[in-house]
Amino acid sequence: MGALQSLHGRPEYLDLAEKTGFSFEQIRVLHERFKQLSHNEETLRRSHFNEIPDLACNPIRAQIIEAFFDRRNYHQNGEGTVEEIGFEEFLVVMSHFRPPSLHMTEEQRENVRREKLRFVFNMHDTDNDGTITLEEYRHVVEELLSRSGALEKETAKSIADAAMLEVASISMGHMEPDEFYEGITFEHFLKLLDGFEIESRMNIRFLNMDTSTLCK
């Protein structure tokens, strides 16, 4: 099998492949990219990410970069952030964007959905308390609109408020005037994006061929 030959004596690929579900070829390509980004060092730091030119014009750049350093995304029920990551963590974060395979049971598909939504949830919930508060959601909307030039903060606030109201009404139905909606928990988040079909949308194509020499 061709895959065995391309292992080049790297048994740790087997382990990673099992953990993340990537194929050997894909892991190899990503490893090349990792080395390119980190200038052949062993670990990646935030400064390395900041050097990617295409990423500079992305409005949610900071959140994306943070997601790589967030322990909650490492499947180990960790908390907090780290300062630098190795290839394994890089790969684990990337594995959130793998498409679901064709022959999956409903349960597996549901798990994939939860996992992806958990990733997005973690990106929103910056203070790690398990809920997305109004302030955090406002911040998300502000960041999204931050590249559009003259933006009134008020509009972003209004949008976030309306969105929050919607979540509240979907999750809690009718609430008494004295009740207070703390924030979006993960369960509410799941319910909110129920029809969103994130398992088909939150995927990118991972190449089997190395094209990193063609791009910056």
Added chain:
Amino acid sequence: MAVVRSSCGSSARLTAPTCVLLLLLFAFVSVASASRDDAPGGNNETGRAPPEDSHHHHQQTNSSTHHKKAFPVLSFNYEHVRQPFEISLWILLALLMKLGFHIIPRVSNVVPESCLLIVVGLLIGGIIKAIGEKAPMLDSKLFFLYLLPPIILDAGYFLPIRPFTENMGTILVFAVVGTLWNTFFVGGMMYAVCQIEGAQLGGVDLLSCLLFGSIISAVDPVAVLAVFEEIHINELLHILVFGESLLNDAVTVVLYHLFEEFSHADTVTVGDALLGVVCFFVVSLGGIMVGAIYGLLGAFTSRFTSHTRVIEPLFVFLYSYMAYLSAEVFHLSGIMSLIACGVMMRPYVEANISHKSYTTVKYFMKMWSSVSETLIFIFLGVSTVAGPHAWNWTFVIFTVILCLVSRVLGVIGLTYVINKFRIVKLTKKDQFIVAYGGLRGAIAFSLGFLLTNSQLKNMFLTAIITVIFFTVFVQGMTIRPLVELLAVKKKKESKRSINEEIHTQFLDHLLTGIEDICGHYGHHHWKDKLNRFNKAYVKRWLIAGERSTEPQLISFYNKMEMKQAMMLVESGSAAKLPAIVSSMQNIQPRGPARPRAIPSISKSREQEIRKILRANLQKTRQRLRSYSRHDLLIDPFEDGLSEVRFRRQRVEMERRMSHYLTVPANRQEIPSVRKVCFEPEHQVYTYDTDGESLRGRRASHSHPSASDAAGLVNESTRRPDQSGAAEPRAKVPDDQEDQDQLTLSRCLSDPGPNKDEEGGGSFLS
């Protein structure tokens, strides 16, 4: 007609007899018009003129002059208006038929409308033929120049861009490779069938068979639209089949002309085949380019129409129609040109034109395409009865079978290849629906009608009609129960929510970022680049005013907020408000307990306001959003939208100005009273974020809204002297509107008639 009117009024008790009556009426008039076609021109005038006239006429020509001709009070001149009269009559009666179908609910649930219309056409054709008159045929020129463009324009203008571009590769493969496969398979196998002894088909050569194959193999957009719109299938499958039907036009055009040319030529060389391939690229890319140019022209024109709003819709239609005709001039693909024009034009035109024009464009397009579709199917039925047929059992049966087989094989084979490249694979169920949804329709018939070789033409036409009937009737009728049986995913019923919009955008940026980190230029990267190019350069040229810099999220949000405000007002009951308003309070951090105030809105005031609101806004029903012609989204607020926006901005400005008043926390009457002037116009249009501040203003005049000023304070940093007042309210929400809502909740939740509690849900749905 009186019968129809009365029975329409008595809600849907139109029974079969009345429908038959309609049918007979239709038949009678069309017979009359058909017979008039044959009557020699002169008869009408002399035959129908009242005797005195002709008498006087004779007298005059006899030149015994001194009698003064009596002034003709009533005369009859049908020739004068014959043609428009007949056209209008056909259209009118076709639409009455359509009306009739929808009044009988049972039938329209089982049988798709296209089938019913074909049956009506058959009946009409039968009646006309029985009387011995010549029935009108579906003329190809009429079809291609007048009946087809509205349908395609409607499809192209409202094409859902996101799923279309995401699945573009799949759609192109199905359209191009699939159609080629169908053509050659059917053509080749039919040739083999024709070689069978005893089938009397010896005169059919290979090229004719291939020509026939090219006509019959293309999936028809009209038929697909007509059937698929009624089954509400999920977006992916809909766009796959529908996109394929649109894009295969280029292939069909090239193959048809190619084989027709070849069948007149003596030899076919490889060079000719290569030219055919080149021709395909020219036809498709040329068509798209022509369409894009007209689209950009249309968008650019719409930038300047702010002073002549009335003619805005016409620009959309005319530029699109010109794109179609221009492409047809060069034998490029008119359908692709039309689609490209619509797609290119739409985002810019919609940003520029007024909302009334937008409504007009939408409704007119749906209207024209609906009429066209109805006429096409009826004419198809009539032409079936009228046309000369040459029935050949072998040919027809084998055609039908081969079409089915080739479609199934083609879809399975192509999906196997495509799935290697797709992120989200197509399942077996998807494949089945795609294969089963490959309907043939009137385009095949019209192309067959254009054939010049008369001896084969009749046989081909018969076979084509049989295939069309088979696909439309059998497949069209059974696809709905099959969809239910296979539990294929249906279209999502819910409306787009602000959260989904936020997350759609969020996901776009996230995936683009991840792609950049991964280091390969994928789908998202290019889409992002295109968006940025669009925003930086194109929008500036094509969109007027400050709308050119408005980000999509904000325009979506504005639309949504207007919708909700209008919905709220339309529902008209104040009882719903406490639920909604209180939920606003619920998401804000809890502040210190405030003294509750006594509400004092008199009932009469409330009634008066409600009456004014109702009078100013039209009452419409909200319907499900779909691309179907059968149910349109009737926006309740289209009429007042631009006005509302304008007023809102004005009010916004006024509020900002009122911010400059430094009012200490305990003296609230002044700003609140100022705001609550009971001018009806102001009250109607002072909508804020969630619409409740309307009521808030109404209510707040009666008691001090203690937190008004404080709210203002938190917003602006330029009044440090008020920060002291702000301290105890540090956790109080910053926005002005929230204050109003809080006060409102306090005053309305106390005694008021809190009748229904589901306001929150419906408000935010």
